Amino acid sequence: MTLERIRSPQLPPQLNGRVLTDERGVPRYWATVWEALHGGDLSESTLAAKLRAIDRLYHSVREQTGADCLDRLIAEGDFDQLESCLEGFFVHVRNASANSRTDRSVDWRAALDFVRDIFERRSRSDSVARSFDLMQARLLRLQRLYASLNVSRQPKLKAMRALPAAVIEDLYSIANPTSVRNPFRSEGQRWRNYALFLLYLHQGLRRGEALILPLDAIKEDFDPSIGGYRKWIDVTWNQYEGDDPRYNAPGIKTALSHRQIPIADGVTDIVQHYVDNYRGRQNHTFLIASNRHRPLALPTVNLMFDGLSGALSPAARTELRNRLHTDKVTPHDCRHTCAVVRLAEFVASGMEMELALQNLRVFFGWTKASEMPRHYARAYFEDRLISVWQKKFDDRVDVLRAIRCRSDPAGTPMTSNRAKAGKVQKHAAARRAIAALPSLPSHIRYLDEYEDEWKTIHHPAECNKWVIEYDTNTSILDFSKFNDSDICLLAKHVCAWLLNRSAPAHVVLNFYGLLSIANDSGESWFLEGIDRAPYDWNFYWDVRL
DNA sequence: CGGTAGAAACATCGGCCCGG
DNA sequence: CCGGGCCGATGTTTCTACCG
DSSP: OOEEEEOOTTSOGGGOEEEEBOTTSOBOHHHHHHHHHHSTTSOHHHHHHHHHHHHHHHHHHHHHHSSOOHHHHHHHTOHHHHHHHHHHHHHHHHHHHHHHTSOOHHHHHHHHHHHHHHHHHHHHHOTTHHHHHHHHHHHHHHHHHTOOOOOOOOOOOOOOOOOOHHHHHHHHHHHOTTOTTOOOOSHHHHHHHHHHHHHHHHHOOOHHHHHSOBTTOEEEEEETTTTEEEEEEEESOOTTOSSOOSSSOOOOSSGGGOEEEEOOHHHHHHHHHHIIIIIOOOSSOBSSBOTTSSBOOHHHHHHHHHHHHHTOOHHHHHHHHHHHSOSOOOHHHHHHHHHHHHHHHHHHTTOOHHHHHHHHHHHHTOOTTOSHHHHHHTTTTOHHHHHHHHHHHHHHHHHHHHHHHHHOTTOOOHHHHHHHHHHHHHHHHHHHHHHTSOOOOSEEEEEETTTTEEEEEEOTTTOSEEEEEETTEEEEEEGGGOOSHHHHHHHHHHHHHHHTTSOHHHHHHHHHHHHHHHHHHOTHHHHHHHHSOGGGGHHIIIIIO
16 A cells, blocks of 8 residues: 555666555655665565554554644654654554554554654754754653553463374375375476475475575585485575565575575475476576466465365364364474474484484574574474374375386486586586686795795696605695696695695695595585585584584 | 564465466 | 466564673
């Protein structure tokens, strides 16, 4: 109505956004000023919520005075009128809260902050500063007077929200695209929704996180410790899209929520099956798309879960009602369930509870100090859930394999080819980065502190055996032990850089460190490291070390 | 170190649009 | 031209950070 959203590709990006307007469609002056001065560092959704509260204040003033005059009152500094309008607004908010039994105190705070911010700003620049100080004092009084907008909310039942085993079991069979119980009609919808459902249930993603994944979010990596490929899913911003066309762009909740989590083969197969056969070419890179060839909107996920919930059997429905006091399964329920199952798996594999909880943090993107994992610790012993999870999921994968064999007798899924192509390309970027390094100097000088003498390495770029003399020792850094010429060059750069700033002994130690990484993890580990975003190192930091 | 404010998520609903 | 599916708008809950 009066909170309008402006989004036009013709406008410069900073002019796109939200704006409050009066009933003629003219932007409200002080709201626009406030947004420009104070709205910049708020997230999109928070800013919208605050602007809506400010809009309610404008409406309240109009009701109280009979004229849409808040802008004028602020401009003229009509404190008496303003004060009584604010008090009227407070009463309005309190009544609204009482009627709906919800907490609307945010509206009150946002409106008061709005008025205060504006006067604070003006009192610093305006010549009639003294009178604004007076207003400040009055606003402060209002704030103190009405600090507690306490609505007696009914205490909510805090249920542990892991889904009961019977419900999970039922959901698997409903979401299965080949099931007669599947409520979605087109085959494409069925597979997309199945993939989405598994991402929520098995990866424990937040609702929005699944919707910002790019096409290549699932990465494959050779892991020498298990002698095979291991798959990861990168939960982070879609780096290929600068601007999300959705009304509510999904986001990553907090900085630590950017993470890299292992993904089961069964899930990747189903996601890939959706991508290869149903998603098709679209002019955006988001993995999950609507049937209108656009990135899927957030509320649609809830619709999908409503559909699944609606198809539950009476028995499962009863169980859901008894245990969770609800009729509907939400994406977040899947996340809760996933957390409990993962915890149980960790503990079952003999892991200490403390360590298991640390692992949960990495998997679900909670901060180090977050109490969230402990909430799940209580529920982890529901062991029937685990057996259902594994058994049922294996069944579903078998179904998928059967379909594959029918439609693709050669049995060569596109997954591996495509993933390998992506890998080559990824390494190409890393190699370009190495090639772009400045060339090594013609000679490197370092100080042997024991002899207090400067030593020189000549032609470090061409020479593969650097002789390092220090503390009466002589070491040879044999760069020819690196097979890959790019990695060899990278190692030389690292050592040259270290020689300029560290003791020679330290450099030698680091050289052997690099060599042992190359031996243990393969030389491509360095190339992948170059590509890895800082947050993705989180995993190595928390788990491997 | 517990409680709370604030930010950003999740959930629901009405209406519109597009494909059959 | 009808109805499912989707999107925008609005309401509610979750999670972190900060403060005393």
